[in-house]
Amino acid sequence: MRVYLARRLLQSLLVLLGVSFVVFFILYLTGDPALVLLPPDSSAEDVERFREAMGFNDPFLVQYGRFLGGALRGDFGQSVRHGEPAFALVVERMPATFELAGTALLIALALSIPAGIVSAVRRNTLVDYASTVVALLGQSMPTFWLGIMLILVFSVQFNLLPSSGRGGLEHLVLPAVTLGLFTTARITRLTRSGMLEVLNQDYIRTARAKGVSNPPVIWKHALKNAAIPIVTIVGIELGTLLGGSVITETIFAWPGVGRLSVQAIYNRDYPVVQAAVFLLSSTFVLVNLVVDMLYTYLDPRIRFR
Amino acid sequence: MSVPARAIALPVERAPARREWVAFLRRLARRRTALFGLVVVALVLVAALGAPWLVGWDPIEQDITHRLAPPGSQDPAGRVHALGTDHLGRDILARIVFGARPALMVGFAAVAISGLLGMSVGLLSGYFGGRVDDVFMRLADIQLAFPFILLAIAVIGVLGPSLPVIIVVIGVSSWVVYARVVRSSVLSLREREFVQAALALGSRDGRVLLRHILPNALTPWLVVATADMARVIVIESALSFLGLGVQPPTPTWGGMLADGRVYISTAWWLATFPGLAILFTVLGINLFGDGLRDTLDPRLNV
Numbered sequence: 177m178r179v180y181l182a183r184r185l186l187q188s189l190l191v192l193l194g195v196s197f198v199v200f201f202i203l204y205l206t207g208d209p210a211l212v213l214l215p216p217d218s219s220a221e222d223v224e225r226f227r228e229a230m231g232f233n234d235p236f237l238v239q240y241g242r243f244l245g246g247a248l249r250g251d252f253g254q255s256v257r258h259g260e261p262a263f264a265l266v267v268e269r270m271p272a273t274f275e276l277a278g279t280a281l282l283i284a285l286a287l288s289i290p291a292g293i294v295s296a297v298r299r300n301t302l303v304d305y306a307s308t309v310v311a312l313l314g315q316s317m318p319t320f321w322l323g324i325m326l327i328l329v330f331s332v333q334f335n336l337l338p339s340s341g342r343g344g345l346e347h348l349v350l351p352a353v354t355l356g357l358f359t360t361a362r363i364t365r366l367t368r369s370g371m372l373e374v375l376n377q378d379y380i381r382t383a384r385a386k387g388v389s390n391p392p393v394i395w396k397h398a399l400k401n402a403a404i405p406i407v408t409i410v411g412i413e414l415g416t417l418l419g420g421s422v423i424t425e426t427i428f429a430w431p432g433v434g435r436l437s438v439q440a441i442y443n444r445d446y447p448v449v450q451a452a453v454f455l456l457s458s459t460f461v462l463v464n465l466v467v468d469m470l471y472t473y474l475d476p477r478i479r480f481r
Numbered sequence: 482m483s484v485p486a487r488a489i490a491l492p493v494e495r496a497p498a499r500r501e502w503v504a505f506l507r508r509l510a511r512r513r514t515a516l517f518g519l520v521v522v523a524l525v526l527v528a529a530l531g532a533p534w535l536v537g538w539d540p541i542e543q544d545i546t547h548r549l550a551p552p553g554s555q556d557p558a559g560r561v562h563a564l565g566t567d568h569l570g571r572d573i574l575a576r577i578v579f580g581a582r583p584a585l586m587v588g589f590a591a592v593a594i595s596g597l598l599g600m601s602v603g604l605l606s607g608y609f610g611g612r613v614d615d616v617f618m619r620l621a622d623i624q625l626a627f628p629f630i631l632l633a634i635a636v637i638g639v640l641g642p643s644l645p646v647i648i649v650v651i652g653v654s655s656w657v658v659y660a661r662v663v664r665s666s667v668l669s670l671r672e673r674e675f676v677q678a679a680l681a682l683g684s685r686d687g688r689v690l691l692r693h694i695l696p697n698a699l700t701p702w703l704v705v706a707t708a709d710m711a712r713v714i715v716i717e718s719a720l721s722f723l724g725l726g727v728q729p730p731t732p733t734w735g736g737m738l739a740d741g742r743v744y745i746s747t748a749w750w751l752a753t754f755p756g757l758a759i760l761f762t763v764l765g766i767n768l769f770g771d772g773l774r775d776t777l778d779p780r781l782n783v
Binding site: 194195206418438 | 619620623627628629631632634636638639711715718719722725738741745746749752753755760763764767768
């Protein structure tokens, strides 16, 4: 168990190192920042002196090392546009993104797991067909279109909910539903197929045969075993949610990391882009580490691998 | 005298022969949802290929006097804008039909890149195992750690949006699912008798991989490829929506949605129809993909 955890931890660190390299490389691709940062009428000597002073003349790996050292201390440089540290700008907006992604995940779980279970238990009934069709549509619908349509109906037509900004609960509804739909659809389908598989197993038949009534069989015996793939996908879906927040936040003018990074890309404010990509990726890695630990609780077999 | 290895008829497991293909298509056609999906995909393909002959309007021709005309309205010459016009007076139906082109182009090209990449990684990783496998699987973890769309827009933002850049960025960063699926089937194929027999007869690794293992790993790969195609089309339209896709004046579904979003309170048709086009296309591909999976291998969980 301890060996397994240590190995997973080491793997996660390795992944973060890789992430930092890619993030650095993206900026490296932008070319020489000296010409962008200096006034256009600077002389060639000025440019050269600036390059030397900023370390742009150093070898690639030296520059990467410096970037990594900064990243570890939370230093991604100043935002070109806001004049503040890029790291602080991103961290400031993290709560908004977590609030949105977390709510979306909660909505998704609250809808999809019951829907998937009912679908599996009442297989080939009207309920099953309805939930399957909704899940299929949800999986095929582009997030940004759904968001616009929700605004059209609930904000423009009926004026029930606000279409932009962050504030009370009413501000959260439309963006969270928009962001959560795809995940809802995915988990519904997964829960259904997982439950169907488990319900055919011998131990379920045994439980039924010894007289356990229907609800405990489903909730205790079946769901706990069907939960393993669901927990895995929840970890992965969090990545989808964090990435999807880029689009959803843009549509609903939600002041989170996603919107900040899209604006930063438009403004060529690369330190902010780097900090945002790095922090969101780290969050994802961290969550998946936690998910893996949960996994060992759900499926004790893993501990002995 | 020893018999040369080539002379021994080796029971090669091949991809299904022609008659099996017909049987397979028949089984697929029996699933109504899969058939529906196939028809939708075919329709979109026809729209993309035959766009100039299918619609009477030029998709980039502007007519400011007839801007934001609702669906069904006519111009003075009596020609109908079936789905209305946008903020520059361009025919929406024509733009949707032409918009199928970048969507499918990016879809096919990106899936080809990521599919080939993932297939190669999966074959090598599964076949050789050990150090090779470790390296590739850690790379996969790193790739998966990025919120995909954020990484894509960051790279495209830096390199500048153009069709090749979009295709390469999506293609290069989508290989992981293919690699994992191919790898896991190679792991089990490697132990099968026909592979062991080929190795025992002295076949080289390359030959075993390409002639014996690859054909048998194609099924799960194909299922992943269809699902991925749907995903790529959504991503392409998301990038266009953010202004980082194929650039105007080329009509794209995502770009039309971005335009339509501005006029959401006055002209609902601008944003509604291009979104339906995406939904329709992606749904078709998903249905076809599900049918394909169920027909080929119902136990496949990808």
